[in-house]
Amino acid sequence: MITSLYAAILAIWICYLSVQVIKQRRKHQVSHSDGQIEDLTIARSAHSNATEYIPIGLLLLMLAEFNGGPMWLIHVLGVVFVAGRLVHGFAVLNGVMPGRKYGMIATFSSIVILAILNVFQVLCATVA
Numbered sequence: 377m378i379t380s381l382y383a384a385i386l387a388i389w390i391c392y393l394s395v396q397v398i399k400q401r402r403k404h405q406v407s408h409s410d411g412q413i414e415d416l417t418i419a420r421s422a423h424s425n426a427t428e429y430i431p432i433g434l435l436l437l438m439l440a441e442f443n444g445g446p447m448w449l450i451h452v453l454g455v456v457f458v459a460g461r462l463v464h465g466f467a468v469l470n471g472v473m474p475g476r477k478y479g480m481i482a483t484f485s486s487i488v489i490l491a492i493l494n495v496f497q498v499l500c501a502t503v504a
């Protein structure tokens with residue numbers, strides 16, 4: 377299953393982002409929330425954004441694959457989605473606004489295309 381590759385990569389990414397939060401919590405001795413520490417707020421923002429977008433992106437990718445989407449298209453959309461998540465996350469952690477913008481463009485583009493592909497696949501299966 378193609379989606380497994382992208383899910384594994386993004387699972388590692390979420391772990392990386394989690395470690396960034398843990399490092400800030402330890403550094404500033406904050407046990408919950410953000411303690412009004414900017415570095416911790418930033419790390420939590422990068423992590424929470426990833427956990428908001430990754431599940432729906434992977435779900436749509438998996439469904440498109442299960443519904444018989446072309447393997448090349450599943451890979452292209454998987455790569456774009458992963459790239460978008462990585463670019464966005466690194467940009468948030470490093471305060472690079474253009475990176476955040478391009479990361480979200482890649483993320484939204486892949487999610488919207490996957491949503492349209494899934495609707496098209498369902499409609500075609502219903503008609504056939």
